[in-house]
Amino acid sequence: xxxxxxxxLALCLCALLAVIPLSGVKESFAVQNIEKSAMxxxxxxxxxxxxxLSFVTSVINDSSAFHKQSLISAAGENFSQAEQQAQIxxxxxxxxxxxxxxxxxxxxxxxxxxxxxxYLLSSPxxxxxxxxxLCEGAAKQMLESISRDSISTNxxxxxxxxxxxxxxxxNPVSLLECARALEEGTCLALPVIGAxxxxxxxxxxxxxxxxxxALLQGGRVCARLNRxxxxxxxxxxxxxxxxxxxxxxxxxxxxxxxxxxxxxxQGAQIAxxxxxxxxxxxxxxxxxxxxxxxxxxxxxxxxxxQILLEQLQELFTLLERAKADALGLQRALEIESGGxxxxxxxxxxxxxxxxxxxxxxxxxxxxx
Amino acid sequence: xxxxxxxxxxxxxxxxxIEPVPVQGxxxxxxxxxxxxxxxxxxxxxxxxxxxxxxxxxxxxxxVDENILSAFNEMEQFQKCRSEAQAVKLMEQGFVHHAxxxxxxxxxxxxxxxxxxxxxxxxxxxxxxxxxxxxxxxxRSIEEPESESVIxxxxxxxTEPIRLNTAIVRRHIRSxxxxxxxxxxxxxxxxxxxxxxxxNIARAQQVQAVEQRLKASSITALTSLGQxxxxxxxxxxxxxxxxxxxxxxxKLCANVLGGRIxxxxxxxxxxxxxxxxxxxxxQAPEDYAAAPIYANFVxxxxxxxxxxNLLLPALYIAVAxxxxxxxxxxxxxxxxxxxxxxxxxxxxxxxLMLVAFEILIESGLRLPGGVGQAVSIVxxxxxxxxAVSAKLASPAVVMLTxxxxxxxxxxxxxxxANSLRAIRFGLVLAAAAGGLFxxxxxxxxxxxxxxxxxxxxxPFLTPFSTGGFASWWxxxxxxxxxxxxxx
Numbered sequence: 079x080x081x082x083x084x085x086x087l088a089l090c091l092c093a094l095l096a097v098i099p100l101s102g103v104k105e106s107f108a109v110q111n112i113e114k115s116a117m118x119x120x121x122x123x124x125x126x127x128x129x130x131l132s133f134v135t136s137v138i139n140d141s142s143a144f145h146k147q148s149l150i151s152a153a154g155e156n157f158s159q160a161e162q163q164a165q166i167x168x169x170x171x172x173x174x175x176x177x178x179x180x181x182x183x184x185x186x187x188x189x190x191x192x193x194x195x196x197y198l199l200s201s202p203x204x205x206x207x208x209x210x211x212l213c214e215g216a217a218k219q220m221l222e223s224i225s226r227d228s229i230s231t232n233x234x235x236x237x238x239x240x241x242x243x244x245x246x247x248x249n250p251v252s253l254l255e256c257a258r259a260l261e262e263g264t265c266l267a268l269p270v271i272g273a274x275x276x277x278x279x280x281x282x283x284x285x286x287x288x289x290x291x292a293l294l295q296g297g298r299v300c301a302r303l304n305r306x307x308x309x310x311x312x313x314x315x316x317x318x319x320x321x322x323x324x325x326x327x328x329x330x331x332x333x334x335x336x337x338x339x340x341x342x343x344q345g346a347q348i349a350x351x352x353x354x355x356x357x358x359x360x361x362x363x364x365x366x367x368x369x370x371x372x373x374x375x376x377x378x379x380x381x382x383x384q385i386l387l388e389q390l391q392e393l394f395t396l397l398e399r400a401k402a403d404a405l406g407l408q409r410a411l412e413i414e415s416g417g418x419x420x421x422x423x424x425x426x427x428x429x430x431x432x433x434x435x436x437x438x439x440x441x442x443x444x445x446x
Numbered sequence: 447x448x449x450x451x452x453x454x455x456x457x458x459x460x461x462x463x464i465e466p467v468p469v470q471g472x473x474x475x476x477x478x479x480x481x482x483x484x485x486x487x488x489x490x491x492x493x494x495x496x497x498x499x500x501x502x503x504x505x506x507x508x509x510v511d512e513n514i515l516s517a518f519n520e521m522e523q524f525q526k527c528r529s530e531a532q533a534v535k536l537m538e539q540g541f542v543h544h545a546x547x548x549x550x551x552x553x554x555x556x557x558x559x560x561x562x563x564x565x566x567x568x569x570x571x572x573x574x575x576x577x578x579x580x581x582x583x584x585x586r587s588i589e590e591p592e593s594e595s596v597i598x599x600x601x602x603x604x605t606e607p608i609r610l611n612t613a614i615v616r617r618h619i620r621s622x623x624x625x626x627x628x629x630x631x632x633x634x635x636x637x638x639x640x641x642x643x644x645x646n647i648a649r650a651q652q653v654q655a656v657e658q659r660l661k662a663s664s665i666t667a668l669t670s671l672g673q674x675x676x677x678x679x680x681x682x683x684x685x686x687x688x689x690x691x692x693x694x695x696x697k698l699c700a701n702v703l704g705g706r707i708x709x710x711x712x713x714x715x716x717x718x719x720x721x722x723x724x725x726x727x728x729q730a731p732e733d734y735a736a737a738p739i740y741a742n743f744v745x746x747x748x749x750x751x752x753x754x755n756l757l758l759p760a761l762y763i764a765v766a767x768x769x770x771x772x773x774x775x776x777x778x779x780x781x782x783x784x785x786x787x788x789x790x791x792x793x794x795x796x797x798l799m800l801v802a803f804e805i806l807i808e809s810g811l812r813l814p815g816g817v818g819q820a821v822s823i824v825x826x827x828x829x830x831x832x833a834v835s836a837k838l839a840s841p842a843v844v845m846l847t848x849x850x851x852x853x854x855x856x857x858x859x860x861x862x863a864n865s866l867r868a869i870r871f872g873l874v875l876a877a878a879a880g881g882l883f884x885x886x887x888x889x890x891x892x893x894x895x896x897x898x899x900x901x902x903x904x905p906f907l908t909p910f911s912t913g914g915f916a917s918w919w920x921x922x923x924x925x926x927x928x929x930x931x932x933x
Contacts, residue, residue, distance in 0.1 A: 083911050087894040094887045111792060112770040113785035117778065175771030176778070203771050 116170040119147070120179040120231040122217025123157070123194050125186040131160040147225045151218055157197040175203035179235045180210050180253070181217040184270065184292070184299070192297035195257055206254040209239070212292050214272040223273050223284045238271065238286045246321030247288050247309055260297050265404045267291040267311065270302070293402045301400035303393070310389040313337070314353055314405050322362050323382040328374055330382045331362035339410040351407060353433045383435050390433050468573035469556040471497030477557055489567070491518040492527035497568040504563035506582025514565060514578055517542045530571040537576055546579035558636065585610065591693035598735035603693045608712035612640050618699040623647070629660050631677070635667035642708040649705070652902050656707050656720060671714055678709065678720050680901040685869060687861040688901035690722040697731050721904035724896070725922040728752070730858040733925055742924050749923060751853035755863070756870050758850045759796050760877035760885050762843070766792045768881030784840040793878040795839050799847040800871065802829060
């Protein structure tokens with residue numbers, strides 16, 4: 079046993095040592111001192127006359143400037159070349175493993191994001207849980223405006239995500255979800271963000287706002303949703319969702335508890351798609367002068383539901399026009415039919431979508 | 447015999463060429479009279495005259511005077527002796543009452559007996575001598591071992607006289623199967639060693655091998671325990687210890703009862719246990735005194751500390767130099783910020799701090815007791831703080847050096863800890879050369895090396911390499927409760 083173990087260990091050692099002269103391994107022995115690295119926090123992709131990459135890095139230039147950021151932008155025929163060019167421009171080694179946010183300029187996205195996603199997936203250090211965003215205008219300008227204010231881009235984008243979740247306008251989309259959607263050929267909804275200036279004079283700062291979803295089919299933008307339509311789409315989605323609807327007299331906090339899809343058939347054909355939406359409604363705020371309590375809740379709840387219904391109808395119309403299966407009906411049908419029915423004419427083509435609310439009123443806050 | 451000054455080589459030759467000539471008083475004087483502590487006298491009783499010899503300070507004068515010499519003066523039988531032969535016969539019959547008396551005929555045996563703290567009476571006409579064991583030199587009393595602290599257990603530690611040590615062992619193991627076999631080592635010092643083993647448990651081949659190895663050792667004089675340890679070790683240049691030493695009698699007896707062979711040396715308060723393996727060095731006697739759950743917890747911590755001690759500095763270099771992506775975001779930023787402006791590379795920094803740590807340990811050993819401790823603590827704090835302030839080392843490196851150092855002191859045996867501290871320099875080099883891959887190669891090489899070490903037929907990595915995973919749970923990583931153990 080002892081000799082056998084010695085032999086095995088000797089073989090392991092020889093195998094490990096034999097790897098050293100193999101090609102490709104040489105690069106692995108390149109020393110990249112941590113103090114000579116620059117941590118890339120966000121990357122912007124643009125494609126106009128070739129490829130352009132913009133890196134926002136957290137560079138340690140002195141021991142106190144911990145959050146100081148710098149922007150490095152480089153162009154090339156493709157993204158790999160642009161990356162190499164950026165590496166040359168930067169005086170430190172760019173480390174991509176810490177990047178959590180990727181911005182794609184909308185004009186570039188309209189030409190397709192498949193190549194961008196492929197480029198990201200080709201790198202072994204890119205985190206699959208990092209988020210993808212579209213931005214109005216060029217991603218470079220967006221990143222410039224954020225980093226100019228010396229605010230951490232990570233912090234800004236993370237706060238935006240939190241606010242979006244809190245307010246129910248959108249859920250961030252990870253690189254993995256994006257890759258999966260492209261692979262399966264399903265419709266993908268990416269958040270579009272824009273920048274606006276707030277404050278005056280020296281106190282001016284750039285604030286990011288969510289502009290709605292951009293729907294992508296086959297990696298190309300096929301439709302744009304505004305904030306309300308995005309909210310309506312989230313209501314029918316799977317991720318946790320809560321929002322506030324303002325009506326006359328009160329703001330209602332609405333939380334989606336459950337959404338069930340039903341395919342109503344006429345014979346063998348699917349005539350309409352019915353969404354059974356279960357909501358929990360409660361008073362979030364009451365306008366001054368209005369009487370609160372359960373009576374107000376009962377009065378405003380139908381109004382809120384009507385608002386939501388109208389937004390949902392708008393959404394259905396838009397989806398019908400864009401022929402985008404953003405609601406995941408294809409998958410729902412597959413699940414319902416046990417995999418037998420895979421092809422569904424998209425929401426366009428004569429199949430109507432409707433929504434049925436079943437709401438539970440909850441006034442435990444007893445707002446007056 | 448007229449040559450009083452002999453070189454060491456001549457001494458060795460001199461000792462080896464003492465032929466077993468019959469004992470004669472004048473020959474003994476010729477060998478030993480240059481020494482001022484050599485006592486040579488004569489005694490007369492009846493018509494007989496005999497020479498008496500001993501070494502001043504080694505024998506109990508009161509026993510010699512009252513028990514031995516007084517018998518010649520007071521006993522009628524001796525007063526009526528007309529010849530030496532008659533006196534010899536009386537002594538053979540035991541007329542001089544003493545528990546340990548032996549008759550020798552050769553000059554070398556008589557000289558050896560004198561030098562071994564015995565009282566010798568030589569009857570020149572009969573060419574014989576009688577040796578009385580009257581060892582009476584002052585020795586340290588049994589005390590608690592200093593280098594091995596005891597929380598819950600017996601506190602009798604070994605002392606210098608070998609007979610006292612064997613007596614302690616006999617008190618712990620009152621079995622007829624316990625064998626204490628004496629072996630002599632050192633051509634000049636003739637140091638007495640005692641091999642202690644259980645004849646019904648220890649392997650006969652191992653006992654023989656130990657005895658042969660001791661006898662075959664070319665030690666001239668045993669002046670340090672390292673010589674004995676080296677004599678008992680298989681590999682002369684082994685990085686890790688394969689012989690365990692202890693000052694605690696209970697630990698030695700526990701190992702003897704486990705089938706191992708202990709070696710005690712006269713003049714040294716330490717017992718050696720062979721053969722030793724890694725699992726033995728990771729066990730502490732308190733493991734058996736504490737509750738099983740706590741003892742197992744501490745043992746697991748100990749093994750983790752072994753890994754941390756060995757791997758932490760190398761891992762830091764591998765990650766910081768090659769694979770910083772695996773560090774969490776904030777930690778990486780913190781390290782980058784701390785390393786900003788450092789003049790040395792990560793590798794240099796780590797090596798410098800490890801070397802400084804070794805220097806601090808060494809200086810703490812050399813300084814006297816209380817001062818040493820205070821100086822070590824203060825120098826550690828000041829050097830660490832000053833190094834960080836002067837940008838010679840980053841706080842992360844100081845911290846990891848401290849953690850690696852502290853974990854080395856968790857190991858029960860400092861000899862193993864010292865070896866591991868040396869080995870980790872090799873791993874640091876491997877990590878600096880090849881990152882995580884280099885570290886993996888280094889770890890494989892270390893395991894390979896450990897696996898190749900064996901002593902008296904026992905591999906160093908026993909039972910990890912020899913037994914299955916079940917053996918890991920039988921008093922190695924986990925100590926099962928006594929009830930759960932199968933007899």
